[in-house]
Amino acid sequence: MCDSFGLLRERRYAILGTGALGGFYGAKLQKAGLDVHFLLKSDYEHVSKSGLFVESKDGDFTLPQVNAYNDVNQMPQCDVVIVALKTTQNHLLPKLLPPVVKDTGVVLVLQNGLNIEEDIAQIVSNVQIIGGLCFLCSNKVGAGHIHHLDYGKITLGEYTPEYQPHPITDKIQQIANDFQNAGIPIELAADLLLARWQKLVWNIPYNGLSVILNATTDELMADADTRKLVEQLMNEVAAGAKTSGRIIPDKFIQTMLNYTLKMKPYRTSMKIDYDEHRPLEVEAIFGNPLKKVQAAGVNLPQISCMYHQLKFLNQRNTLP
């Protein structure tokens, strides 16, 4: 029986981008006994010597020793390569991905936004691509030091050309098992594109307005005007999804609104990036959805308005 992917033996994982997200999930996988290899940049020296420290609401833990690399060509080829970079770094992937992924391997992209897998399929056309949407609240607070505040669930869906919905395969099920054994809740989605649009229902209004208006989620929900604008933006996302034949019912939107109302005051990940003067994921979250629906002849004017506002703010905020 062919076992090149590791269906019977343990799978080897690579983490490209060992930050708040990649560091957290990678550490959880290694803690559960898996063979994990971490690519780092600024924290390489520290993590090579001292490993990773995860401060978590589910219990703190330290990994005194991890497989740390600052050069992808030094890494072993892996069964599962987790892309945990910000999408603003995706221009690096043509150099990073090919050396580290096995021919029979999987690229698991833990990134927000749209058109992500299509771009990666151009780089590694022979391997399977899985998309993952993380509901995670986590920050990197120091070198090799990750603070996990809340949540952690990942929605996984298999990428196919044109995003045709796809039954759950053995490969994705095995990866899901690895994550679940490591204490990471997993939901499997047969329709990855629908899952991505559903995530945008939350990300577009809250990430965008939190930066533009310097506001937390609770402030946006407490004010009648922004509460209304959030809902209008969610409806535009639903209109966008419809151009790909994905239906997001009003009930889903109401659930998202109620869910956010009940959340603790939350500073979105885009707002954290903005406050830290890091580049914002404007293209993945706003630009790509706009391009996709414009190709179908549809305009999303309020999202477009915020796209231009965010690009202006991002440009000014990241000037050297």
Next chain:
Amino acid sequence: MCDSFGLLRERRYAILGTGALGGFYGAKLQKAGLDVHFLLKSDYEHVSKSGLFVESKDGDFTLPQVNAYNDVNQMPQCDVVIVALKTTQNHLLPKLLPPVVKDTGVVLVLQNGLNIEEDIAQIVSNVQIIGGLCFLCSNKVGAGHIHHLDYGKITLGEYTPEYQPHPITDKIQQIANDFQNAGIPIELAADLLLARWQKLVWNIPYNGLSVILNATTDELMADADTRKLVEQLMNEVAAGAKTSGRIIPDKFIQTMLNYTLKMKPYRTSMKIDYDEHRPLEVEAIFGNPLKKVQAAGVNLPQISCMYHQLKFLNQRNTLP
């Protein structure tokens, strides 16, 4: 011959709101020899004693003595009552206007936005209303101290029910002459509603974005994204004007863009209000146009997006 309006004798003027705008135009009129009566609030004591000082790029001047009031009931009835309050103070007009305007008088409203004259016609149904749109760059820098930086032209148009275009009347011509004799350039518009929409072509994008993005006009024009958004917003204003049968051609929009490109870096009046924590004229400039076109079944989504953003910012900015 009936001369109750003062077609043959000198007209008596009232200025309601002696700030950057009312103080400037009122002082110019008095300096030209007209009989002007100023209503003041916070500056009343100072101006009663020391008069007005206008620091102007056209030459500084002082009026050591002016007719100052802090109670509209002490004022004489006037031929021309100039409303120079911010629109955010218009809820005061039912108390302020009736005592001071002659039966045969004129109310001259020097305010931006839409639906202004319609509201005033509800208060003083018997008198003529004239709308005026000021292209003025002026600040109040101290009690009774006005700094006139640039421009000053006023476009005047007669208000008629339903904003039917109207030939220039003797009354409006006389007022125009008074202003011109005082060195204030006047343009007469037969179609006041068109003039108001044309003013919004500039005010909506630049006033709105300057507050939301904390930017000056030159910054908005230098960035490709905001430059594009400004133009999209101008096109939405034109679509709004069209619901009232007013045509704003693309050539007009291009002229506004080029004019702003050539302007010196400019902090808009709404941005100045925001920086001073004064209430913003969101309803007059954004809310009323939106209501007017929604009544015609038309949606202006990008202007609506900015309306909600501005209301949120305004609310938070003016908290006691």
